[in-house]
Amino acid sequence: MGTLMKEFVKGIIITNPVFILALGLCPALAISTSLDNALGMTGGVFMVLLGSNIIISLIRKAVPNIVRIPTFIVIIATFVTIVTLVFHAYLPDLYESLGIFLPLIVVNCIILCRAEAFASKNPILASIADALGITVGFMLALLMISFLRQMLGTGSLSIFGVHLFTLPVLGENPMIIFILPPGAFLVIALLLALFRRMGVMKGE
């Protein structure tokens, strides 16, 4: 049980996908414009990562080494398509707001990285713990980035259509650059620098 807990916790800080592994930066840059998108994206990534980690861990001993990457990609693409269809059918609003980034989970390197580096070498329970930890780490990173970008870039904060607050000066004149792509780079760079300063990266 202790080791499972360790696999879970390490995904949050020690191998945080965005800040430490520096993986999945493309969706992290692109969709972190609002808290809603951050949470929706996390949901999609979670389902795909959990599914692919479980299946790959189950078949890990049967997969011939030379075709392991194509095998992982087929498995990941299958889960992404299932998630896309299910979201479209039962969660139309979320499907609309994520748009193209939902099918693009297939090329999110976090998922292939966990398949290759973890699930293909570890038993099923550890792989589930790993998927959960990485998802939480991904979610926290996305929430941090999108919190700053949405707040600075639009001057107000809202989540699932509920308005939280409007900043006094920025509400009138928001710093639009934070909503635009350069803002994503700025925010991620500053957060990375902060993490490094705090010494989190020397964790292991």
Add this chain to the structure above:
Amino acid sequence: MKVDTLKGVFPVIFITLIVFVAVMLLSVVDGYTREQIEYQEEQKRLGMLTEMFPDMSEYDFEDDIYIIYADGAKIGYAFLAVGRGYGGTITILVGLENETTIKGIAVVSQSETPGLGARITESSFVDEFAGLNISEVAVKRDGGQIDALTGATISSRAVADAVRTTAMEKIKSLEEGE
């Protein structure tokens, strides 16, 4: 020798098997969700029309124009307009309450910059169109009645121009049809 051949072929058989299972699985999921997805698309269209015409009881779809009825009486038209925005095409559902006046508009799909051009979907912008005469639909800079969004003149203008030109075309085709 024989064992070696088998070893060489096994990866091919394995990946074929994986793809086969994946295809089977996907066709099952597709079978389960297809009807629901079509239903959602239909609901979305219906939802947009009823939001625009709360009194609607039924509609006809002819020549790309929705004709809206309330208890048998014609109360308006709706159709799709396509504009070219800053980030790609913008599709807008336009409602007319008669041959000259806009009932309302709704953005069906867009890929404008989030936080800037994408604000064309917000009610503060969309509501500006309601009740305008078709000829007044243009951003103020172009001599119309629409306040362009700050920092998103191209997106605002794309919507206004698409609504105006498409509405004029549709009205013309309706008049010719009668």
